[in-house]
Amino acid sequence: MLLISETLQDGRPCPIILWDASLSSASNDTHSSVKLTWGTYQQLLKQKCWQNGRVPKPESGCTEIHHHEWSKMALFDFLLQIYNRLDTNCCGFRPRKEDACVQNGLRPKCDDQGSAALAHIIQRKHDPRHLVFIDNKGFFDRSEDNLNFKLLEGIKEFPASAVSVLKSQHLRQKLLQSLFLDKVYWE
Secondary structure, three states: OEEEEEEEEOOEEEEEEEOOOOEOOOOOOOOOOOOOEHHHHHHHHHHOOOHHHOOOOHHHOOOOOOHHHHHHHHHHHHHHOOOOOOOOOOOOOOOOOOOHHHHOOOHHHHHHHHHOEOOOOEEEOOEEEEEEOOOOOOOOOOOHHHOOHHHHOOOOOOOHHHHHHHHHOOHHHHHHHHHHHOHHHHO
């Protein structure tokens, strides 16, 4: 998905979005190719679907998405403090009045977090075992005592490649480098 420009709709700016044809179709309400709630997601983490090449039992409720993809996404979202994928109701931190969850009146729904819909869970049609990260607006202005640790809930391990980048202290360099590698977006 590419954000191209903004246009006016009912006098208000709205984004114009081009959808990458290789991505699986998504629902309008959650912008996801896989419909999941927080509770179902937590069950998938416990099942460890497809971990080490193990084919899950049909009754497990597993999707095609590999177990390690969830930990990559959760770590990415935690590092950038992206809450709108796994914590749409802003239950893991103190939101500001301008955060979407407050604007849309979602914060009171934290009491029923198990049924909260996850958003922006997207796969490629030709590779449904991996996730595609979309809508990655990071929130770097949160204080250290207000980080959203809920994003890491249920995650027991992180991919070795991600851990090695963090240990090498080259995360910033890698993120900057990624800006130059995604030529389609930046053109």
